[in-house]
Amino acid sequence: MTTQQVQNINGVAPSELQELIHAVSQDATQGQLAFQASTFWVDGVRSVTHMKSFEWAGQSYARNFTLTIDEPEEIGGTNTGPNPQEVLLSALNACILATFVSLCSIQEIKLEKVEITSIGKLNLRGFFKLDETVPAGYQDLHWTLIVKGNATPEQFQQVYEATLAASPNVWNLMHPVTIRPELQVEA
Numbered sequence: 001m002t003t004q005q006v007q008n009i010n011g012v013a014p015s016e017l018q019e020l021i022h023a024v025s026q027d028a029t030q031g032q033l034a035f036q037a038s039t040f041w042v043d044g045v046r047s048v049t050h051m052k053s054f055e056w057a058g059q060s061y062a063r064n065f066t067l068t069i070d071e072p073e074e075i076g077g078t079n080t081g082p083n084p085q086e087v088l089l090s091a092l093n094a095c096i097l098a099t100f101v102s103l104c105s106i107q108e109i110k111l112e113k114v115e116i117t118s119i120g121k122l123n124l125r126g127f128f129k130l131d132e133t134v135p136a137g138y139q140d141l142h143w144t145l146i147v148k149g150n151a152t153p154e155q156f157q158q159v160y161e162a163t164l165a166a167s168p169n170v171w172n173l174m175h176p177v178t179i180r181p182e183l184q185v186e187a
Helices: 014-026 084-106 153-166 168-174
Strands: 033-035 038-043 046-056 059-069 111-121 140-149
Touching: 014 084, 059 084, 084 111, 084 140, 084 153, 084 168, 140 153, 153 168
Parallel strands: none
Antiparallel strands: 033 046, 038 046, 046 059, 111 140
């Protein structure tokens, strides 16, 4: 009996990604994911978020991650963690990076470096409702992806464009998402 070694490219097993793609194409339930985060107020503007599980194809899988979120001291926090905007940028960066690396790996492009830096600009005049013409959120969002590897600039451009089309977080920021907010007041 021989053991087949899974070949990794950039730390990703393209054959496993292809198997997942095939499974999702054959059974739509295999593409259904649900993520959950619960955030609890600590004090001031500091909070702690717990990620305990996610669902895939109707089955729950355990997770155990905690993230402290705070604001810089200069804007009212205690500087014990990234602020919500930095967490949002981190999630965007990580999603773009993971998608890019996965797509490169499927195409057998070997990477030496992948780095992404995002800058989001917002104006507190919108947050504090001091100027109704200023939105509360980002007015400008820019990122730069730097890559080095064994592909041509044209190949990297094609993978980059495919990444932007496939990244869930890019999609979430570029398109309206149905939001169903709910408030529960405890007695």
